Amino acid sequence: MLIDDIGSFPLPPGIDREWIERNFWSKEYEEMVQRAFLMKSKYVEVPNYPQFRDMVRMFLDPMKDPELQDDAYLISEKAAIIPEVELVEKIKVEKLRVCITGIFELYYREFGGVIYDDVLHNFAESVYRFARNATKYDNVVCLSFDEPSLGVAPDLQPAREQIESAYDFKLNVDTQVHLHEPLFYDRFLETGIEIIGIEAARDPRKMDAIDVEVLESAEKRIRIGVARTDVDCIISEFNERHNVNAWRSEELSLLAVEELESAEKILERLKIAKKKFGDLLSYIGPDCGLFAFPSQRAALKLLENVKRAKELWTT
Numbered sequence: 388m389l390i391d392d393i394g395s396f397p398l399p400p401g402i403d404r405e406w407i408e409r410n411f412w413s414k415e416y417e418e419m420v421q422r423a424f425l426m427k428s429k430y431v432e433v434p435n436y437p438q439f440r441d442m443v444r445m446f447l448d449p450m451k452d453p454e455l456q457d458d459a460y461l462i463s464e465k466a467a468i469i470p471e472v473e474l475v476e477k478i479k480v481e482k483l484r485v486c487i488t489g490i491f492e493l494y495y496r497e498f499g500g501v502i503y504d505d506v507l508h509n510f511a512e513s514v515y516r517f518a519r520n521a522t523k524y525d526n527v528v529c530l531s532f533d534e535p536s537l538g539v540a541p542d543l544q545p546a547r548e549q550i551e552s553a554y555d556f557k558l559n560v561d562t563q564v565h566l567h568e569p570l571f572y573d574r575f576l577e578t579g580i581e582i583i584g585i586e587a588a589r590d591p592r593k594m595d596a597i598d599v600e601v602l603e604s605a606e607k608r609i610r611i612g613v614a615r616t617d618v619d620c621i622i623s624e625f626n627e628r629h630n631v632n633a634w635r636s637e638e639l640s641l642l643a644v645e646e647l648e649s650a651e652k653i654l655e656r657l658k659i660a661k662k663k664f665g666d667l668l669s670y671i672g673p674d675c676g677l678f679a680f681p682s683q684r685a686a687l688k689l690l691e692n693v694k695r696a697k698e699l700w701t702t
Contacts, residue, residue, distance in 0.1 A: 388661075388668050390693055391529060391610070392431050393565060394438035394486035395676030396423050397683045407439055411470050420474045426683065428480075430690040431672070433529050435484040436471040438676065442488045442533060443496045445469075450493070450513050460497075461509040467516035472524070482528050485521040489534035489564065490514050490553045491545055500542030502549060511553040522560050529670070531563035531584065538570030547574045554578035563610055563670070569596040576605040584610035586674035589617055591659055599664060608667045611660040612674030614653050614693050619679065621647045633681075640681045644688045650695035657700055671697070 398404070399419060410416050423437035438445075449455050455466040472485055490511045494502065518530055532554070536543050545553075550571070554564075556579045563582040564575055572583050583602070587593045594611065602609060615621060622633045625643035633639035660668055672693060677686040 388697075389432045389670050390430070390690075390697060391433040391484050391670050391672045392427060392435050392690065393531070393533070393616075393673060393676045394435035394484075395442070395678035396427070396437040396439065397678060397680050397686050398439060399683065404439070404441060408444075411440065417474045417477070420471050421478050423683065424475050424480070425478070426687055427690060430687065430694040433482045433484045433670070435486050435531075436469070436475050438471065438486055438678075440471075442486075442676075443493065446488045446514070446517065447493050447497060450510075458509055460506060460513060462513045462516060464516050464520070467513065467520050469517060469521055472521050472527075476524055476526075480526050483524070483526050484529040484531065485518075485527055486531045486533055486565075487514055487517050487521070489532040489537075491543065491550075492534050492536055495536050495540060495543050500540065500544065502545055504549065504552075507549065507553060515556050518556075518558060522558050527560055529561040529563060530558060531565050532580070533565045535565070535567045535675075537566060538568035545574075550574045551577050554580055561669070565610075565675075567675070569593055572597060573601065576601065576607060580607070582608045582610050582669055584612070584670070586612040587660065588612045588615040588653075588656055588674045591656055594660060594663055597664075599667065602664075602667055608669040609660075609664050610670035610672070611656075611664070611668060613656040613660060613671045613696070614673045614689055615648055616673045616675045616677060616679075616689070618644075618677075618681070618685070622681070637682050637684060640685045641688050644685055644692070648689055648692055650692045650699060653692055653696035654699050657696055661700070 420437050427434040450460050450462045457463050494510045563584045564580045565584040569585045622643050633643045680686040
């Protein structure tokens with residue numbers, strides 16, 4: 388059971404995404420990515436590259452660039468590069484997790500819920516090319532496909548056969564799918580996905596939707612979110628309790644995370660997940676990305692508490 392993180396991370400003060408889109412091959416951005424990765428590495432056993440850019444644009448924009456295409460929405464093999472992975476690889480890294488926005492998420496953002504199989508095929512092949520290029524590095528031990536709209540967007544209802552066809556590939560690393568809701572988890576059981584990831588910290592009852600025997604028979608494993616990332620709710624609750632405004636104070640926001648997402652509370656969820664899934668529980672970490680956290684220190688506090696929870700569990 389390893390600690391990972393989903394990927395997104397707060398920006399440093401004075402930096403916005405517009406600056407990043409103009410400068411993501413610059414020396415300044417390189418140092419920003421490397422610094423954030425090393426900060427996460429203190430608490431996360433398999434840290435994701437810091438996903439500072441928009442999760443859709445960073446993949447869809449190059450896929451739509453005519454100069455980088457082999458066909459419509461089919462990026463050429465040599466262009467299917469994630470800059471942040473290349474930047475992290477410039478420093479000594481033991482283990483790296485790579486998040487790629489999922490096939491159906493990218494398709495849905497571009498075309499909505501009506502699925503044309505030939506177009507979907509090109510999206511799938513493009514995503515696979517990003518994945519194949521990322522996993523050329525030996526220290527990439529986990530690759531996750533982020534599918535937040537599956538089970539959430541009512542007009543996105545791919546057939547089981549479409550999911551199985553889109554994710555019909557094998558990679559030589561742990562492969563996860565990150566789902567915000569577990570509704571479609573069983574449609575990945577006959578795919579190349581090895582680990583089903585669900586968000587369960589905010590609502591641990593979501594674990595009840597997963598049938599352990601079904602996972603075992605399909606030889607799949609599980610990743611469980613054990614730390615809440617709905618930071619708006621965390622800070623709002625803290626403000627109400629103490630009649631303060633933690634959004635205006637970094638120190639108060641740190642206290643909010645420490646009080647409402649303490650290691651002890653995370654440990655309670657970890658125990659529930661471990662009791663239900665046993666050895667099938669391969670990864671734990673925050674529910675989702677940390678981009679919305681008010682500061683990098685606040686995000687790191689949550690990661691620190693996850694690490695402490697695991698240490699409490701093992702002692």
